Amino acid sequence: MKMICINCPRGCEMDVECEGGNITVSGNACARGEAYAKSEVVNPTRMVTGLVRIAGMRKPLPVKTRTAIPKAKIDAVLFAMHQATVQLPVKIGDVIIPDAAGTGVDVVATANM
Ligand code: SF4
Known part of the structure; x- marks a missing residue:
């Protein structure tokens, strides 16, 4: 191929x-x-980016997986991002979802808010 x-x-x-x-x-x-x-x-892997709800705000927090995760787990990680709500303040690199969907990889913030 x-x-x-x-x-x-x-x-x-x-x-x-x-x-x-x-x-x-x-x-x-x-x-x-x-x-x-x-x-x-x-074992194909990908970085995953997404948005997480911020309590009391309309604007969401941009996040990403700290490292690439198995492609088969992308949907589960996106669902975990969708379910999460974060409290401010948040700094870049803060762990927002530890061990996202059992991947062993944390979802982290990519913005200071
Ligand atoms: S890292 Fe760059 S130079 Fe090396 S194989 Fe990939 S594309 Fe080619």
């Missing part, structure tokens, strides 16, 4: 072959591309 590495602006187009449990990658200009391709095949 073809895959574009998203780790830097060069955007290497890679060929990824999966055969008998072995994953071979070509077309990558550095090791980060191979690592990215293998993780996309075995």
Whole structure:
């Protein structure tokens, strides 16, 4: 399969072959591309951004997962963001939802409010 590495602006187009449990990658200009391709095949992950309700305000708080989470957990994390309400004040990096949806990854604030 073809895959574009998203780790830097060069955007290497890679060929990824999966055969008998072995994953071979070509077309990558550095090791980060191979690592990215293998993780996309075995356990694809994504950063998730969203908004969390602030008690007593109409404006929501922007948040994100601290690190990438498994793609299969994206809906559950978005639901946790939807269910959450935060009290001000909040600083960038504050944990808003610890261990979001059992991923082991915290959802953190991305704004000071
Ligand atoms: S393989 Fe390396 S050089 Fe190519 S896009 Fe990925 S990080 Fe950049």
